[in-house]
Amino acid sequence: MRIGILGAGMIGGTVGRLWAEAGHEVSFGVRHPERLHSMLSGLGGKATAGSALDAVAGADVVLAAIPFRAWPGVAAEIAAALGDKVLFDATVPDPPRDGAFGDAALAREDGVAFAVAPLLPRAKLVRAFSTVMWTTLQSQAHRAGDWVGIPLAGDDEKAVALAARLVSDAGFDPVVVGPLSQARRFDPGTAVFDSGMSGPQVRAALGLM
Numbered sequence: 001m002r003i004g005i006l007g008a009g010m011i012g013g014t015v016g017r018l019w020a021e022a023g024h025e026v027s028f029g030v031r032h033p034e035r036l037h038s039m040l041s042g043l044g045g046k047a048t049a050g051s052a053l054d055a056v057a058g059a060d061v062v063l064a065a066i067p068f069r070a071w072p073g074v075a076a077e078i079a080a081a082l083g084d085k086v087l088f089d090a091t092v093p094d095p096p097r098d099g100a101f102g103d104a105a106l107a108r109e110d111g112v113a114f115a116v117a118p119l120l121p122r123a124k125l126v127r128a129f130s131t132v133m134w135t136t137l138q139s140q141a142h143r144a145g146d147w148v149g150i151p152l153a154g155d156d157e158k159a160v161a162l163a164a165r166l167v168s169d170a171g172f173d174p175v176v177v178g179p180l181s182q183a184r185r186f187d188p189g190t191a192v193f194d195s196g197m198s199g200p201q202v203r204a205a206l207g208l209m
């Protein structure tokens, strides 16, 4: 699968490596692709880097792993190329770093997802990879025993199924929580956020068993 990743930092770079190792074609979209030279060398030519627009245009599916405050600008840049493609959103507001846009998202009763969704209304949005620290992604992929759980929520069933497959390919346990309205159940401040829970523990905490 051709996967575009917006951002190649702690989350984007880590998940991108896991997907490249699983055999996917990964393309990172960043403002400074020239800075990724050594990282791409480490991936043995299994990934490329360019602009955000390049990454989206050539992708079957896109993962957003950019600072939350960057959303308005990045969304405007990619909206036409993204169209109705599947978009996995790992972004999380981190106050005060993400400014008024981040604060407003955290204050929403319907959840952080609904601060992003209106920016790209045609995209098939799935919240994914938003709850797990990058160090956990880096060290716990494909571990022995119960895999770490990654909650997923989205309104398009096929997009959620694709997210579940790609979470498994990365070495984690996909936990389908429900439509996008349910994503607030794993937003910052909830029991499962940044908890390192296994898949069964996430299901139990969310009453999905």
Ligand SMILES: NC(=O)c1ccc[n+]([C@@H]2O[C@H](COP(=O)([O-])OP(=O)(O)OC[C@H]3O[C@@H](n4cnc5c(N)ncnc54)[C@H](OP(=O)(O)O)[C@@H]3O)[C@@H](O)[C@H]2O)c1
Pocket (backbone or CB within 6 Å): 006, 007, 008, 009, 010, 011, 012, 013, 029, 030, 031, 032, 033, 035, 064, 065, 066, 067, 068, 070, 073, 074, 090, 091, 092, 093, 094, 129, 130, 131, 132, 133, 134, 135
């Ligand atoms: N770190 C974690 O453990 C963790 C866990 C869960 C969720 N998250 C969320 O995931 C997202 C990414 O976090 P991260 O820790 O991976 O961040 P990071 O290490 O700072 O990486 C951010 C990436 O976004 C790129 N980028 C693209 N457009 C940008 C813009 N307009 N402004 C700034 N950077 C831009 C940066 O590359 P260029 O500067 O070259 O553009 C960089 O590759 C955040 O929303 C964060 O809250 C993080």
